[in-house]
Amino acid sequence: MNRELISVIEQIGREKGIDKEILFEALESALLSASRKTLGAAENLRMHIDRKSGDLRVYCRKKVVEAVADDKQEISLTAAKALNADAELDDELELEQERPPQDFGRIAAQTAKQVILQKVRDAEREGIYSEFAGKEGQILRGIVHRIEKRNVILEIGKAEAILPEREQIPGERYNPGDRIRAFVLEVRRTAKGPQISLSRTHPGYLARLFQTEIPEIQEGIVLVKATAREAGERAKVAVASTKRDVDPIGACVGLRGTRIQVISRELRGEKIDIIEWSHDPSTFVARALSPAKVSSVVINEIAEGEGQPSALVIVPDNQLSLAIGKKGQNARLAAKLTGMRIDIKSESEIEAERSPRDPSVAADRAALASLPVGAAATEALVAAGLGSPAAIMKAGRERLAAIPEVGDEVDAIYLAAEKWMASHGVPDSVSVADDDVRPDSPESSSSS
Numbered sequence: 075m076n077r078e079l080i081s082v083i084e085q086i087g088r089e090k091g092i093d094k095e096i097l098f099e100a101l102e103s104a105l106l107s108a109s110r111k112t113l114g115a116a117e118n119l120r121m122h123i124d125r126k127s128g129d130l131r132v133y134c135r136k137k138v139v140e141a142v143a144d145d146k147q148e149i150s151l152t153a154a155k156a157l158n159a160d161a162e163l164d165d166e167l168e169l170e171q172e173r174p175p176q177d178f179g180r181i182a183a184q185t186a187k188q189v190i191l192q193k194v195r196d197a198e199r200e201g202i203y204s205e206f207a208g209k210e211g212q213i214l215r216g217i218v219h220r221i222e223k224r225n226v227i228l229e230i231g232k233a234e235a236i237l238p239e240r241e242q243i244p245g246e247r248y249n250p251g252d253r254i255r256a257f258v259l260e261v262r263r264t265a266k267g268p269q270i271s272l273s274r275t276h277p278g279y280l281a282r283l284f285q286t287e288i289p290e291i292q293e294g295i296v297l298v299k300a301t302a303r304e305a306g307e308r309a310k311v312a313v314a315s316t317k318r319d320v321d322p323i324g325a326c327v328g329l330r331g332t333r334i335q336v337i338s339r340e341l342r343g344e345k346i347d348i349i350e351w352s353h354d355p356s357t358f359v360a361r362a363l364s365p366a367k368v369s370s371v372v373i374n375e376i377a378e379g380e381g382q383p384s385a386l387v388i389v390p391d392n393q394l395s396l397a398i399g400k401k402g403q404n405a406r407l408a409a410k411l412t413g414m415r416i417d418i419k420s421e422s423e424i425e426a427e428r429s430p431r432d433p434s435v436a437a438d439r440a441a442l443a444s445l446p447v448g449a450a451a452t453e454a455l456v457a458a459g460l461g462s463p464a465a466i467m468k469a470g471r472e473r474l475a476a477i478p479e480v481g482d483e484v485d486a487i488y489l490a491a492e493k494w495m496a497s498h499g500v501p502d503s504v505s506v507a508d509d510d511v512r513p514d515s516p517e518s519s520s521s522s
Contacts, residue, residue, distance in 0.1 A: 080128050091232065092197045098123055100193030105130070107189050118147060120168070132171040138163055202233045203268040206261045213282045214272070218252040228254070228272065235270035243274050243306040243342050255340065257282060275305035280346075283337045284311065290325040297322075299351040302410035306342050310362065310407045312351040323348050347407075359385045359416065362408035366397035369421060373414075384415040394420040438462035441498075445490045446483070454479035463491035 083101070087094040102121045118135040136149040138161050149169075154161035161167060216228030216235060226237040226248050237248075237256055248254065256272035257279035263269075273279060281298045290296040296315055303309040313322040326348050327334050338344055347365070352358040356371040372386040389397045397418050398405050409416045438461050442452060445463065454477050460466050466474065466488065474484045 078128075080125070086194070090194065090198055091201055092194065096197045097194070098125065100190050100197070103193065104187070104189035133168045134171055135166050135168050138165045138167065198232075199267040203261065203263060205231075206233060206258070206268065206270055209258050210261055211278060211282075212258050213255050213279070213286065214258055215253060215255050216272075218248050218250050218254065220250060221248065228256070230270070233268065233270060235272050237272045237274065241271075241273035241275050243344075245306055246274070246342055274341075275303065277301040277303045277309075280309055280311065280337075280341070283340060284313075284326065287333055287336050288326055288328075290320065290322075295320055296325050297351075300411050300413075302407045303344070304403060304407065306344055308345045308347070308403055308407060309341070310347045310349065310411045312349050312358070312362070312411055314351040323350055349411075355383075355385070355412070355414070359387060359408065359412050359414065362411045363387060363389075363397050363404060363416075363418075366393045366404065368393075368397070382413070382415050384417065385412070387416055387418045388424055389418060389420060391420045391422050394418065438465075441494060444494065446486055448479075451477070451479040451481075451483070451487075463494045466491040467495060 083094050083097045086092070087097055102123055106119060106121045120133045120135070122131045122133065123129070124131070134146075136147060138151055138154040139148045140151060140163065142148045142150050149167060151161065151163060154165070154167055157169070158167060214230050214235070216230040219227045219229045219234065221227070224239040226242065228235045228237060235256075235258075237254075241256075241259065242248075254274075256274050257276050258270065259273040259276060260271040261268060262271075278301070280303055281301050284298050285291045288296065291298060295317055296313055298311060299314050300312040301309065311326070313326055315322040315325075334346055334348070338346055349361040349364050352361065355373045359371050359373070360368040366389055369388045369390060371388075374384045374386070387397065396404070399407075405416055405418055439456075441463050442455065442461055447455065455461060455466070458473075458477055460469055460474075460477075471484050471488050474480050474488060480487060
């Protein structure tokens with residue numbers, strides 16, 4: 075051993091990014107394994123390489139006994155006291171061997187090589203894991219190295235990371251050599267070394283892009299409070315300002331939309347709605363359904379641990395489809411953003427639900443109640459749109475027979491409805507038209 079060894083170890087340490095102390099310990103362990111043939115069992119042996127000179131020393135640990143039975147494992151009390159005056163029985167002393175081995179042989183050298191390589195690999199893997207374990211939730215840049223079964227393998231420094239197919243933006247295509255950014259989803263140890271999983275669809279990726287591209291967010295002036303995404307299609311981001319004179323939406327959009335366009339291009343043209351976050355749940359839900367205009371929001375608070383809170387949102391009739399969105403996308407994203415279950419109804423739907431309170435409707439229900447109809451059949455008739463004697467007369471016996479709850483009472487109900495109309499002086503023509511026929515329909519024209 076000499077100073078050349080020290081230089082080699084320091085060079086390997088720099089190239090591999092491994093602490094040279096780890097390499098020294100690996101070499102000591104390898105040499106100890108290789109010297110078993112000449113030194114015997116290595117349980118009580120230790121090798122030490124001087125970090126400055128490169129000299130190799132071998133130490134043997136022996137137990138202090140009264141009578142020595144094995145001189146490789148034991149030392150007499152008298153000899154031990156000669157070396158250390160404080161030695162006592164059953165103590166262990168570490169003694170330096172006088173002649174460390176100089177020639178290990180071919181097999182021993184191969185063993186030493188394997189041990190060193192394994193230690194170096196383990197050290198490299200541990201170094202990679204330590205480097206990336208603290209980067210979960212951050213954005214990394216990588217170069218596409220290869221594609222395996224639609225999973226993209228990226229080179230990120232000295233490590234490789236995987237972008238699974240399920241974490242890729244739909245429709246996005248990758249080629250070897252492409253430079254892409256991705257969100258670190260998970261870093262975990264495996265038998266083959268650390269596995270780094272990436273994502274381009276995670277909502278956290280969108281939040282990190284906002285932080286990267288918008289200075290006000292980096293400085294803490296604007297905060298990203300919540301995000302929701304359907305990758306490659308649409309996203310919603312709730313932002314808030316810590317200063318009254320700073321518009322959080324304007325800061326994120328940028329001059330003529332320059333800032334938000336950069337983020338949208340990174341996400342393959344994903345449409346991003348930026349809304350202002352609010353402490354008031356009703357206001358927040360109304361804003362989350364943007365660009366739809368909301369008439370009112372009713373929050374149904376749920377006790378902690380009992381389930382998800384819900385919100386009933388009432389919108390103008392012409393805003394219903396916009397509030398729900400294409401295939402329900404706008405409503406889904408709003409629910410994810412707010413963490414609530416959102417029910418959306420139009421004003422006309424709400425009015426229809428409240429309509430039994432209307433005097434004319436109440437009169438129809440009273441008339442229906444005077445007929446020989448049971449409670450279950452009454453509910454079924456109302457549900458079928460036959461909530462009055464006039465409606466029953468118009469529907470006819472065939473439609474009445476199609477309602478299971480009516481059963482064999484078709485004729486009785488029909489005749490009772492006819493009798494009621496006659497007793498109240500309602501002409502037959504009214505039973506055919508009234509509310510149910512449009513003014514411009516053929517029936518309307520013929521009756522006039």
